[in-house]
Amino acid sequence: MTGKAFVPTGRWLASLSGSVAFKDAIAGMVLSILLVPQAMAYAQLAGLPPQMGLFAALAPPLLYLFFGTSPFVSLGPVALVSLVIGEAIGNTPLAPAIGAEIIAIEAGILLLLLGGFGLGRLVNFISEPVLLGFTAASAVLIAASQLPTLLGIDSSRAGDLPSALSALLAGFAGVRPATAIVGTVSLVILLLAGRYAAPMLWKMGVKPPFRLALAKSFPLAVIVGAGVAALVVEAPIPTVPSIEGGLPQPAFPFVPLNFWFQLLPSALAVAIIIFVTATAVAKTLAGEDRSNLNSSREAVALGAGNVAAALTGGYSVGASLSRSALVRDSGGRTPLATVFASFAVIAVLFLLAPLLAYLPRTALAALVISAVFALVKWHDIAMVWRHDRVEGLIIAASFAATLLFGVQLGLAIGAVLGLAHFLWFSSIPRVTVVGSNDGGTTFRSARRDGVSVKTLPVLVVRIDRSIYFGNSEYCEDRIVAHVAEYEAVEHLVLDMRAVNAVDASGAAMLLRLVQRMRDNNVIVHFAATHEPVASKIKPYGGQRSDFHRTVSDALEACGVREDGPIPYT
Structure with a gap:
C-alpha cells in the first residue's frame, strides 16, 4: 500500500533481550574499528573534510533501526557514492560541503518517494551486466583518483581515467618520496592483512569474536602506524585537516534553486547507486531467507538516513558490504549493532578529535585503494561472459564508458545499452x-x-x-x-x-x-x-x-x- 513504508516499525526493539543487546554491543565495537578510518578515508575520496565522514555515520543507523528490514546492514560513507559526489561537487562553484549536503538531501528525497510509492522495482531496469561493468570501472577510477594523494602529488581532481592519468603524469615530478614510501608501505600491509590476517590469527588459536576484531583492526593500526611514521621522519607528510570535537550543528544548505537543479542529475545517480547496492547487500547477507526484506522500506530507510546525514553535517550514505558482513560475522543480531558503532564514533569525536589531525592523508588513500578491489567481481563477470557474449560486451561497454566519460555518464550509457539489448532481444522472439x-x-x-x-x-x-x-x-x-x-x-x-x-x-x-x-x-x-x-x-x-x-x-x-x-x- 502506498505510504505504508513510512510507518516506523519497532520489531527490532520488540525482539530485544539482554543477550541480544550484548551481542549487538560487541558487534558494534568491532564495526567501529573499521568504520572510523573508512569514514574519514571516503570523505577524503569525495573531496570533503574528514569530519563529514564521521558525522555521516551518526544519524543514519538510528533511522535504519526503525525503518530498515535487514539486521546487518551498516549505513555510512561508501566508496562508490563518494566518488560520484566528488565528481559532482567539483563542477559547481559551491563549497564542497554545501554541494555534498544538497546531493544527500535530494538523493534522500528521491529514495523516500521511491519507497513511499513502492517504485523500487524501477531500478531493476539497470541490468546486472551494466552494474558489473560500472562498478569495476569505478574501482579503477577510485584507485586512480587516490594515487596522487598516495604519492604526495598536488593535482586537480579528475572525473575520468584519461584526465586522471594526465594529471598524474603532469605532477609526477612533484612526488614526495617520504609520503610515497609511507603510502605504498601502508597499501602493501593493508592488502596483505586483508588476505592473510584472519587465517594467521586462526592458526595462532585466537578465538572469535576476538579473531575477527583483531583482523579488522589492521586498517586502523596501519593508519595509526603511518601517523607515527609521519611524526618520526623529517620530511613533511601531509595530514588530514584538524577536526573539531563534539557533535555536529544541524544546518540546512540555503542556496539559490539553480544549484539544486544543477545537482539533481548527480543526486539521481547517487540515489540509484545507493538503492541498488544496498538492496544487493541486504539480499546477499539474508542468504536463502529473504522473507523479511522489503525493498520499499529499505528505500525509505536509506532516504531518511541520507536526509538526516545531510542535516547533521554529513553527506550521502549507503550500505557497505564489507562492514555489513562484519556485523553479521561479529555476532550482531539487530541494527542496534550499527547504532552502538555510532556511539563509538561519538566517543572518538569527543575524546580523540585532536589526535586525528596527525593521520597522514596518504594512509587514508591507501585504505581506499585497498578497499576497492572488492568492487571488481571477476567471477560474476566470467559467469555472464559464458552465459551470453552480448551481455559480456555490455559489461565491456559500460566499463569503457565509465572510464572515458566519468561515473554519471558511464552509468547512463550502460543503462541505455542494457535497455537497448532487452528491447532488441524482445523484438525478435522465437x-x-x-x-x-x-x-x-x-x-x-x-x-x-x-x-x-x-x-x-x-x-x-x-x-x-x-x-x-x-x-x-x-x-x-x-x-x-x-x-x-x-x-x-x-x-x-x-x-x-x-x-x-x-x-x-x-x-x-x-x-x-x-x-x-x-x-x-x-x-x-x-x-x-x-x-x-x-x-x-x-x-x-x-x-x-x-x-x-x-x-x-x-x-x-x-x-x-x-x-x-x-x-x-
Whole structure:
C-alpha cells in the first residue's frame, strides 16, 4: 500500500533481550574499528573534510533501526557514492560541503518517494551486466583518483581515467618520496592483512569474536602506524585537516534553486547507486531467507538516513558490504549493532578529535585503494561472459564508458545499452514450427530438435514470448513465412502457452493475421492461451477463431488424431 513504508516499525526493539543487546554491543565495537578510518578515508575520496565522514555515520543507523528490514546492514560513507559526489561537487562553484549536503538531501528525497510509492522495482531496469561493468570501472577510477594523494602529488581532481592519468603524469615530478614510501608501505600491509590476517590469527588459536576484531583492526593500526611514521621522519607528510570535537550543528544548505537543479542529475545517480547496492547487500547477507526484506522500506530507510546525514553535517550514505558482513560475522543480531558503532564514533569525536589531525592523508588513500578491489567481481563477470557474449560486451561497454566519460555518464550509457539489448532481444522472439514424435504428448521445435511435421494439413506454430508493439510485426512475418514453407496448409494452430501478455498492437496483429489467413483459406486456432491473454484477443475479433485448452485438443478439433491425420471431406 502506498505510504505504508513510512510507518516506523519497532520489531527490532520488540525482539530485544539482554543477550541480544550484548551481542549487538560487541558487534558494534568491532564495526567501529573499521568504520572510523573508512569514514574519514571516503570523505577524503569525495573531496570533503574528514569530519563529514564521521558525522555521516551518526544519524543514519538510528533511522535504519526503525525503518530498515535487514539486521546487518551498516549505513555510512561508501566508496562508490563518494566518488560520484566528488565528481559532482567539483563542477559547481559551491563549497564542497554545501554541494555534498544538497546531493544527500535530494538523493534522500528521491529514495523516500521511491519507497513511499513502492517504485523500487524501477531500478531493476539497470541490468546486472551494466552494474558489473560500472562498478569495476569505478574501482579503477577510485584507485586512480587516490594515487596522487598516495604519492604526495598536488593535482586537480579528475572525473575520468584519461584526465586522471594526465594529471598524474603532469605532477609526477612533484612526488614526495617520504609520503610515497609511507603510502605504498601502508597499501602493501593493508592488502596483505586483508588476505592473510584472519587465517594467521586462526592458526595462532585466537578465538572469535576476538579473531575477527583483531583482523579488522589492521586498517586502523596501519593508519595509526603511518601517523607515527609521519611524526618520526623529517620530511613533511601531509595530514588530514584538524577536526573539531563534539557533535555536529544541524544546518540546512540555503542556496539559490539553480544549484539544486544543477545537482539533481548527480543526486539521481547517487540515489540509484545507493538503492541498488544496498538492496544487493541486504539480499546477499539474508542468504536463502529473504522473507523479511522489503525493498520499499529499505528505500525509505536509506532516504531518511541520507536526509538526516545531510542535516547533521554529513553527506550521502549507503550500505557497505564489507562492514555489513562484519556485523553479521561479529555476532550482531539487530541494527542496534550499527547504532552502538555510532556511539563509538561519538566517543572518538569527543575524546580523540585532536589526535586525528596527525593521520597522514596518504594512509587514508591507501585504505581506499585497498578497499576497492572488492568492487571488481571477476567471477560474476566470467559467469555472464559464458552465459551470453552480448551481455559480456555490455559489461565491456559500460566499463569503457565509465572510464572515458566519468561515473554519471558511464552509468547512463550502460543503462541505455542494457535497455537497448532487452528491447532488441524482445523484438525478435522465437516463432517456430513444432511437431511431435511421441503421439502428441509433447511438441518440440521441428527445426531445432529435428522433429518431423506429421500434422499436415494442420500446421502448429509456437510463439515463445509475449507479443507487444515492438515485436508484433516480426511475429506476423515469421508466422506467414512458416505457413508458406508448407503446401496445402488448411489449419494454423498457434501455440500460445509462452505468450503471457498481449498489448493492443499485438491483439490487432493477431486479428489481422486471422483475416489474412482466412483470405488464403487457412483457419487460425489458438491453443493453450492464458485466460488474461484470451480476454485481450477476443474483443479485437478473436471470437472468429476457436480457442483450445491444449495443442492436442486443437489438433483433434482439426481432424488430427495421435495415430495420424483424419482425411478431410
